[in-house]
Amino acid sequence: MEDITQNFGTLYHPVSALVIYQTKGTNKxxxxxxxxxxxxxxxxxxxxxxxxxxxxxxxxxxxxKEKSKAFLKSKGILPTNVLYINPTDKGAVMWFTKSxxxxxxxxxxxxxxxxxAEVPALLWYAxxxxxxxxxxxxxxxxxEKTTLYHAPFFNVYEGGNVCMGTVNVNIKNSASVDEFxxxxxxxxxNSYFSHLVNEHNPVIGNCVSLWKELIxxxxxxxxxxxxxxxRTLKNILP
Numbered sequence: 001m002e003d004i005t006q007n008f009g010t011l012y013h014p015v016s017a018l019v020i021y022q023t024k025g026t027n028k029x030x031x032x033x034x035x036x037x038x039x040x041x042x043x044x045x046x047x048x049x050x051x052x053x054x055x056x057x058x059x060x061x062x063x064x065k066e067k068s069k070a071f072l073k074s075k076g077i078l079p080t081n082v083l084y085i086n087p088t089d090k091g092a093v094m095w096f097t098k099s100x101x102x103x104x105x106x107x108x109x110x111x112x113x114x115x116x117a118e119v120p121a122l123l124w125y126a127x128x129x130x131x132x133x134x135x136x137x138x139x140x141x142x143x144e145k146t147t148l149y150h151a152p153f154f155n156v157y158e159g160g161n162v163c164m165g166t167v168n169v170n171i172k173n174s175a176s177v178d179e180f181x182x183x184x185x186x187x188x189x190n191s192y193f194s195h196l197v198n199e200h201n202p203v204i205g206n207c208v209s210l211w212k213e214l215i216x217x218x219x220x221x222x223x224x225x226x227x228x229x230x231r232t233l234k235n236i237l238p
Contacts, residue, residue: 014041018049072177082177083142084125084237092127092238095181098139099221107194110154110208115215120223123148125160125236126184128171132160132236133188135226144234149226150202152210154193158200160229160236167191203227 017035022028034053035043072087084094099121106112121136133156135149136142150156155163167187171180196207203210203225210225 017043071173071175072180079178079181080141082181083233085177086238090127091180092125093177093180094123094125094237096121096123096136096142097185101218102189104189104211104215105192106154106211107192109194112193112208112211113215116218117211117214118219118221120149120152120221120226122151123233124181124184126180129169131162131164131184131188133162134160134229134231134236137223137226142233144232144237146233148229148231148233148236150200150229152203152207152221152226154195154207155191155197156200156202157197162188163197164188164191165194 014037016037019033019035021031021033032049033046034049036045038044072085072091072093079095081097082093082095084092086092099118101116101118103114103116104119105114121139123134123136123142125132133151133153135151136146137149148160150158151160151162155165157163164187169187171183175183193211196202201207204227205225210222213219214221
């Protein structure tokens with residue numbers, strides 16, 4: 001089965017409509033009529049646009065404008081782990097994280113106990129709806145020539161795309177870059193790892209045995225089990 005949830009969009013329902021009338025001639029007079037919508041999307045209850053409705057519309061438009069301005073802006077100095085930002089309303093961010101201990105969750109079918117384990121340094125690339133993830137060999141800040149490794153986790157395609165399953169990804173339009181990266185890391189590590197995608201084994205050896213041992217022993221992640229991809233950081237830059 002193919003995960004197509006990232007292709008879904010937000011469904012909007014019509015609730016009101018404005019019709020602008022204007023007289024012909026040099027001295028044009030403008031009149032705005034407001035319609036409510038019934039449950040079938042048909043305009044009803046026509047009336048002149050009131051001052052209260054006009055203020056509500058102006059406030060809504062201004063709020064959306066401010067949200068757009070705030071998206072992917074830093075709350076202070078840009079975090080040093082951020083490598084690339086595309087601050088449009090469809091924006092994307094590339095960042096890296098150093099190796100660290102974190103809580104991991106596994107579906108029952110894997111027979112791996114939930115627990116804390118060390119994960120390697122990672123390279124993250126995400127937009128509002130999807131995440132791509134790679135592993136890094138060291139904690140050093142990557143550059144364009146840095147070799148990328150397969151992220152050693154379940155639920156990750158061979159190309160690095162992450163299958164989020166039933167996770168409800170909801171990145172706010174007003175999210176700062178700090179909130180954006182934190183949200184994606186939380187979505188990923190707080191979801192349940194459940195399967196190898198298309199039988200892609202992302203490590204040298206047995207992936208189940210690897211995570212069983214790391215959770216049981218608390219050992220540092222063994223970077224020698226990482227598998228190289230045929231990509232460098234430069235290859236995935238847009």
